[in-house]
Amino acid sequence: MKEAIVYVKSEPAGRLKMTDDKKYIFHYDDAYFADRQKPAVSLTLPKTQRGYKSNTLFPFFFNMLSEGANKRLQCRQLQIDENDHFSLLLETAGVDTIGAVTIKPLTS
Numbered sequence: 001m002k003e004a005i006v007y008v009k010s011e012p013a014g015r016l017k018m019t020d021d022k023k024y025i026f027h028y029d030d031a032y033f034a035d036r037q038k039p040a041v042s043l044t045l046p047k048t049q050r051g052y053k054s055n056t057l058f059p060f061f062f063n064m065l066s067e068g069a070n071k072r073l074q075c076r077q078l079q080i081d082e083n084d085h086f087s088l089l090l091e092t093a094g095v096d097t098i099g100a101v102t103i104k105p106l107t108s
Contacts, residue, residue, distance in 0.1 A: 003105075004104060006041060008101055014032065015029070015106070024086075057089070074092060078091050
């Protein structure tokens with residue numbers, strides 16, 4: 001299983017996981033969820049205590065990835081399969097993203 005911490009404005013907001021059978025799970029951290037002033041990660045992932053599950057990478061996170069020539073270049077340099085969207089997300093969404101959300105691999 002691969003896991004990452006999702007940050008909103010540098011504050012931990014939740015966890016994103018890819019299970020061994022390539023299912024995706026996102027859930028908000030309890031402290032982030034409890035603070036009513038903290039925004040949801042996205043409109044498609046409103047704050048809730050139950051986790052979100054999907055057979056594909058959630059569109060909000062998928063749309064943080066590069067496309068076309070930039071994606072091919074990143075994958076080649078990072079030695080990541082172009083179809084391994086989760087690994088590419090973990091390697092490229094940690095800094096300098098367009099919005100307030102960043103994603104960093106969970107280190108044990």
